[in-house]
Amino acid sequence: MNAEATSRVLDRIDGLRDELVAALADAIAIRSVNPTYPDQDYDDLVGGESEVAGLLAGLYREAGAETELFGEAPGRDNVVGVLRGSGGGRSLIFNGHVDVVPADDPAQWTHPPFTAYVDGTHVWGRGSVDMKGGLIAQAFAAKALRQAGVRLRGDLVLQGVAGEENLEHHMGTSAVLERGFTAEGAIIAEPTGALSPLTVMPATPGVLIMRISVTGRSAHAAMRARMRAEPADDPVAASAIDAALRIHDALRRLEDEWVEGRVDPLFEKGQFTIGLDVIDGGARGSRNVAFIPDETTLDYAIFYPPAAQLSEIQSEIVQTVAGVAKRDPWLRANPPRIDWPMHYPGGRTDRDHPFTRMVCLARERATLDTPFAGAPDVRPFPSATDLTWFTAAGIPAVGLGPGALTMAHSVDERCAIDELVCAARTYAVAAIEWCGAE
Ligand SMILES: [Zn+2]
Known part of the structure; x- marks a missing residue:
C-alpha cells in the first residue's frame, strides 16, 4: 500500500513544482527579518514573521490541516497546522523558522534580496535557503499528500516558528512544544547541503x-x-x-x-x-x-x-x-x-535510531532517478539549531532541507529548484513511512 501511495504523492509533487516555486517567491517577498537581530529597527521589522506565518497557514489549510496562529509578542506569530491521522500510526513534526537574517547591503546583491528572482534553475533571495525553501517544501509535501488522496495514520504537525535567527526558541519552537504540539519524531528543514545536498543532520553541538x-x-x-x-x-x-x-x-x-x-x-x-x-x-x-x-x-x-x-x-x-x-x-x-x-545546549539522535534510519531511507527513495540519488551523507549541524529543543523533549529529530549551508546568511542566497522538489519528495516519503498511510 505504501509503495503505491508513495508513487502517487511523488507524481503530485512533481506536478506542483511551479506552484511551489511561486509560493516560495511570495514568502521571500515578505521581509521577515528577525526584529531583535543585532542592529535592527524593531518597530520597522516587527510583523514580517506573522505575515509569513499567515502565508503558511493558508498552505497548511489547503493540505487539509487545522491551523493555529499564536505568538509570544505582537507581530511575531508562530503557525501550526495539524493534519489529523486516521489512527494507529506514529506522529511526525515538520519544523522550520519563518524569520530571516538581514540582507546587509542590498547593493551587493545581483538581484534585490526581498524580490524573489527565479531563473531556470534557482530561486534567489534572502531566505530562499535559510529557510523559507524548506518550510515551503514541507507545506507542499503535505499538500501533495492531500491531492493524491493519501490519508496518513499518524498526525502530521506542521510548524513555522518565529525568532530562531536570534536564538529566541522560548518564543518559537519551545513555545510551540509547550503548547502541546509534540510528536514522535521531527524533521527540521534547515538547509543541510554540505559535501552533498540534502544531508541528514541528526545532531547539533x-x-x-x-x-x-x-x-x-x-x-x-x-x-x-x-x-x-x-x-x-x-x-x-x-x-x-x-x-x-x-x-x-x-x-x-x-x-x-x-x-x-x-x-x-x-x-x-x-x-x-x-x-x-x-x-x-x-x-x-x-x-x-x-x-x-x-x-x-x-x-x-x-x-x-x-x-x-x-x-x-x-x-x-x-x-x-x-x-x-x-x-x-x-x-x-x-x-x-x-x-x-x-x-x-546541543542535541543528538543516534545514527542508528529508527527515526534517523527512516529519514535516510526516505531520502534515498525520494531521490531515485534524480541527480541526488544514493545513500545520504549523515553529519551534524555545525552550529546551534532548534534540534536541541526536540531532543531535550525526548523527540528524535534530524535536520534535512534544501540549500547549501554556505548559502545561508550570504549575499546572493539562492536555492536550486531541483533540490526544493527533492526535499518535498523526501518529506512526503518520510511522512508515509513514519506515520503510515491508508
Ligand atoms: Zn536557519
Whole structure:
C-alpha cells in the first residue's frame, strides 16, 4: 500500500513544482527579518514573521490541516497546522523558522534580496535557503499528500516558528512544544547541503560563549623593560594583553587536547573547539601605544559535544585558566574574571535510531532517478539549531532541507529548484513511512 501511495504523492509533487516555486517567491517577498537581530529597527521589522506565518497557514489549510496562529509578542506569530491521522500510526513534526537574517547591503546583491528572482534553475533571495525553501517544501509535501488522496495514520504537525535567527526558541519552537504540539519524531528543514545536498543532520553541538576579563597596571610604554625585568605581584606595570595571551595559550593547548579527548561518533574529530573570536585591550584611559594596557577582554565561541554536561565543560575551562593564574604572580594577585553571556545546549539522535534510519531511507527513495540519488551523507549541524529543543523533549529529530549551508546568511542566497522538489519528495516519503498511510 505504501509503495503505491508513495508513487502517487511523488507524481503530485512533481506536478506542483511551479506552484511551489511561486509560493516560495511570495514568502521571500515578505521581509521577515528577525526584529531583535543585532542592529535592527524593531518597530520597522516587527510583523514580517506573522505575515509569513499567515502565508503558511493558508498552505497548511489547503493540505487539509487545522491551523493555529499564536505568538509570544505582537507581530511575531508562530503557525501550526495539524493534519489529523486516521489512527494507529506514529506522529511526525515538520519544523522550520519563518524569520530571516538581514540582507546587509542590498547593493551587493545581483538581484534585490526581498524580490524573489527565479531563473531556470534557482530561486534567489534572502531566505530562499535559510529557510523559507524548506518550510515551503514541507507545506507542499503535505499538500501533495492531500491531492493524491493519501490519508496518513499518524498526525502530521506542521510548524513555522518565529525568532530562531536570534536564538529566541522560548518564543518559537519551545513555545510551540509547550503548547502541546509534540510528536514522535521531527524533521527540521534547515538547509543541510554540505559535501552533498540534502544531508541528514541528526545532531547539533552545544554552543557556549565565554568572556575572560583580565586587568593589568598601566604605565608609560617605556616602563616595559622594567616591567619585564621585575616580575612581581606588585610591579611597576603589568600588561593585561600579555597576561590574556598567556591564558589564551593554555586554552589553545586545551583545544588541541579536545581533538582526541572530546569526541562524539556523529562528529568528526576536531569539531569541538574553543575559538577566540574577539580581542579588546589597551589602556583604560587611552587606547594608545604610549601606554601599557591595563584591561583586556577575550571573547570565545566554544562548540562542545552535545552529550557532555555544561558544568563539566565550564569547570575544565575554569581549571585551565586557574592553572595559568596559579603560576603567574600578577594573575595570582589579580585573578581573571570569567563570564558566560550565552549558552545553547546541543542535541543528538543516534545514527542508528529508527527515526534517523527512516529519514535516510526516505531520502534515498525520494531521490531515485534524480541527480541526488544514493545513500545520504549523515553529519551534524555545525552550529546551534532548534534540534536541541526536540531532543531535550525526548523527540528524535534530524535536520534535512534544501540549500547549501554556505548559502545561508550570504549575499546572493539562492536555492536550486531541483533540490526544493527533492526535499518535498523526501518529506512526503518520510511522512508515509513514519506515520503510515491508508
Ligand atoms: Zn536557519
